[in-house]
Amino acid sequence: MRRVVFNQKGGVGKSTITCNLAAISANQGLRTLVIDLDPQGNSTQYLLGADGDALEYTLADFFDQTLNFKLNPKATGDFIVASPFDHLHVMPSHPQLEELQSKLESRYKIYKLRDALDELAQDYDCVYIDTPPALNFYTRSALIAANACLIPFDCDDFSRRALYSLLENVEEIKVDHNRDLVVEGIVVNQFQARASLPQKVVQELIDEGLPVLQPYLSASVKIKESHEQARPMIHLDSKHKLAQEFISLHDNLARKYGA
């Protein structure tokens, strides 16, 4: 399964969800790859820690290679590094992705990520793609390359309204480029069960017939420690409520849609 985690809104939990679900897949023995398409590189930092600062090759080199065609190009696997966790590999981000974007767009390189993932199909059981908070070349590439889409949602009323245009954007890419793309659902994140507003906002989504996934992910300060130590929740504290919620979410998705 190739999953893209997408929401144009910033700070809703895309990187946190990508890395934690990927860590669980890998921990279950699935050969797992995280692709970090966000020039901010948060998933790269989260999974590689300080090792993420001194990488020989990154996704920027991968995309750059598509612009500067060579007769003996590097294989896609050359842009992948192993994380400290078993079975978990990363195609790391680099700030240079930002400046490459307009060239990639004008030279129609939108299918290159999909081609690369096709090349890797025998090497990985599951792929998770983290995206920047925008509908741009990288998010479009990811939505074209993936076969499933998860949408993190931060229980905010502005975000609720933005969900409709977001779903329309995903649908348009599906119709134009990727008929197999499935919106697996909305991941409710930073849910505060005791506050009434988040409950109301999420209930509205359900009443409107949107695919809200279970369980909701609790708000927890533990996630900051997890980022800071570069250890996904399952490795930091597997008994923690949020770690258990990630595991349930992961297993619900695997049951319904495959690993």
Ligand SMILES: Nc1ncnc2c1ncn2[C@@H]1O[C@H](COP(=O)(O)OP(=O)(O)OP(=O)(O)O)[C@@H](O)[C@H]1O
């Ligand atoms: N379940 C949670 N509980 C508490 N804080 C959380 C939770 N999930 C995410 N956060 C916090 O919210 C912030 C944004 O999370 P994250 O970086 O994963 O979002 P993002 O959507 O990837 O952001 P961006 O759009 O900038 O890439 C971080 O500071 C993170 O610590």
Ligand SMILES: [Mg+2]
């Ligand atoms: Mg992010």
